[in-house]
Amino acid sequence: MGTLKYKGYSGTVEYSEEDNCLFGKVIGMNKNNITYEGRTVEEMKADFESGIDLYLESCKERGVKPQKPYSGSLNIRIPSETHSQLALKAQMTGRSINAIIKDLLTSQQNLSNA
Numbered sequence: 611m612g613t614l615k616y617k618g619y620s621g622t623v624e625y626s627e628e629d630n631c632l633f634g635k636v637i638g639m640n641k642n643n644i645t646y647e648g649r650t651v652e653e654m655k656a657d658f659e660s661g662i663d664l665y666l667e668s669c670k671e672r673g674v675k676p677q678k679p680y681s682g683s684l685n686i687r688i689p690s691e692t693h694s695q696l697a698l699k700a701q702m703t704g705r706s707i708n709a710i711i712k713d714l715l716t717s718q719q720n721l722s723n724a
Contacts, residue, residue, distance in 0.1 A: 613637070616659050617666070619679055621646065623654070634658065638679030 612623035614634065621644075622634035632654040636644040644661045648654030669676040688696075693707075700707045 614655060614658050616662050619644075619662050621658050636662070636679065639677055641677050 614621040614623060619639075620637045622637060624633055625631075626633055631647050631649050632651065633645065633647040634654065635646075636642075636658075642665065644665055646654060646657035646661045648657050666676055696707045696710055699705075700710055703710075
């Protein structure tokens with residue numbers, strides 16, 4: 611499955627054999643559902659970008675802040691021993707647990723293959 615990117619939003623690329631068309635939806639939008647389609651890649655990409663533009667314009671007209679696909683906040687569950695080790699490392703280095711986890715995640719060379 612491929613992805614499209616536009617103005618900070620990402621969308622899926624799928625194929626419907628039954629309808630003989632390409633289609634997708636914007637990823638990470640839990641309050642708003644933006645979908646698009648096309649018979650060709652160019653048509654689908656244009657519909658994707660148009661959908662994003664229409665959504666952003668609608669938000670502007672209504673005075674509503676557009677939903678970002680991802681907020682940048684993530685809750686994870688880890689074993690208590692791991693949590694304890696992170697807290698100790700944070701205290702010893704004068705950094706936050708969040709900063710340590712962020713560095714660990716961003717140090718991975720290619721998260722897209724995870």
